Amino acid sequence: MHVHGRGFYQYRKTTIDQVMKEAANGLINISAFMPNTIPAIIDDIYLEYYFCLAEESRRINKNKFKQYIWFGVTDENIIYCEHALEKDYVIGLKIYPLAPDGQGVTTGVIGVIHDSTIVKAMMLARKQDKVLAAHCDDPIIIAQSKGNPIEAETEYVKKILKLAEQVPGVKIMICHVSCRQSAELILEAQAKGIDVVIELCPQYLWFDNEGTNWNLNLNPIFYYCFNNLRGSEHRKFLIELLTSDNQSILIDSDSACHTREEKLQSKPGGIPSNQELVPTIITLAIKHGIAEARVAQLLSFNHSTFFNIPAPKELVEYEWELKEDHLLYKLQRYQFLPSRLQARPY
Ligand SMILES: [Zn+2]
Structure with a gap:
């Protein structure tokens, strides 16, 4: 549900087409692109254009699964949000926080300042x-702390x-x-009956800010993420959530x-982390004794239920083989590829 297929003017990043190639391998059957592309998906013109690029790529790559797109919310585009949500391929609305001076500390591209906009967006989504x-x-x-402390995350979750x-x-x-605090806030909200899901990502389950599983041949800057990687106690707590039976x-x-x-x-x-997602989670599952059925829930079935996406709900057995990364980047590829091909932590 959280894939960045950049396309447009960012062709040196993972493009729409590269994501579609991965999906066509059969490993990904539910996929939704985030809207913080450049230009951003915040109006009907770029939404339509982006959708056409995605559809063309899907056809060329013979990818049978439907591709979804998130639409970005701003304080000015609520009317576009309403129209976008009417499209079946728009999975929902995405909020990026903006400071009152309009600066997006984390995204720098799009976002929302006013709480009233968030409430309107919630009403439209509902x-x-x-x-x-x-x-x-x-x-x-x-801005105050000149970093991304845990409070920045938890205050916005609240x-x-x-x-x-x-x-x-x-x-x-x-x-x-x-981090643990955000997860606990969401679990409390779930207990109160709010239909909110926790999205976990491989970087917070596999890495932490103590260097766990880092590849020492890489510049540490590659481990810089929003939200930041936290201490190992947070990673352990998030892994524990995988072993629960929480379907949200x-x-x-x-x-x-x-x-x-x-x-x-x-x-x-x-x-x-798109290609690395499944191997990372399977490795964690083996290590922590997580049942195959639970892995399938966490990677696919729960998404299918929450987003009303018709996707297969049977367990399928795959055989894994070590393959070279088949994605080639048009620019910088000689600087980029070796790091991806070097010893992987799993
Ligand atoms: Zn993202």
Whole structure:
């Protein structure tokens, strides 16, 4: 549910076409693109254009699964949000926080300042029985602390959950939960009857800020993520959630590739993880004794239920073989490829 297929002018990152190639391998049957592309998916023209690129790629790659798109919310585009939600391929609305001065500390591209906009977006999503996804990182706290502390995440999680109480029945996804406190806030909200899911991502389950599983041949900047990687106690807590039977937990890839130069210059968050998602989670499952049926829930069945996506719900056995990364990047490929082909942590 959380894939960055950039396309447009960001062809040196993972493109729409590359994501479609992965999906065509049969490993991915539910997939939704995030809207923080450049230009962003915040109006009908770019939504339509992006959808056409995705459909063309899907056809060329003979990918039989439907591709979904999140539509980005701003304080000015509520009318576009309403129209976008009417499209069957728009899975829901995505909130990125913006500071009152309009600066997006974490995204720099699009976002929402006013709580009233978030409430309107929730109401629109509820009307179409679609989902509101929130990137939780409070820009005011980030600006004050000059970093992304845990409070920046938890304060925004609290805000979203509080606003959700005003819109009973709205479906919420809290994106890339990185710490115990956020997870506990969401679990409490679930117990109160709010239909909110915890999105977990491989980077927070596999890595932490203590260097666990890091590849020492890589520049540490590659482990810079939004939300930040937290201490090992948070990673362990999130792994424990996998072993529960909570069906309002999803594991998504949140793949976000950036070149070494970009990482060093402007510190964009994110690591490449789309192809690595499944092997990472299976490795964790084997290590922690998580049943196959639970793995299937976390990677696919729970998504299918929460988002009303018709996807196969039988367990299928796959045989794994070690393969070279088949994705080629048009630019920077000689700087980029070796790091992806080097010894992988699993
Ligand atoms: Zn993301």
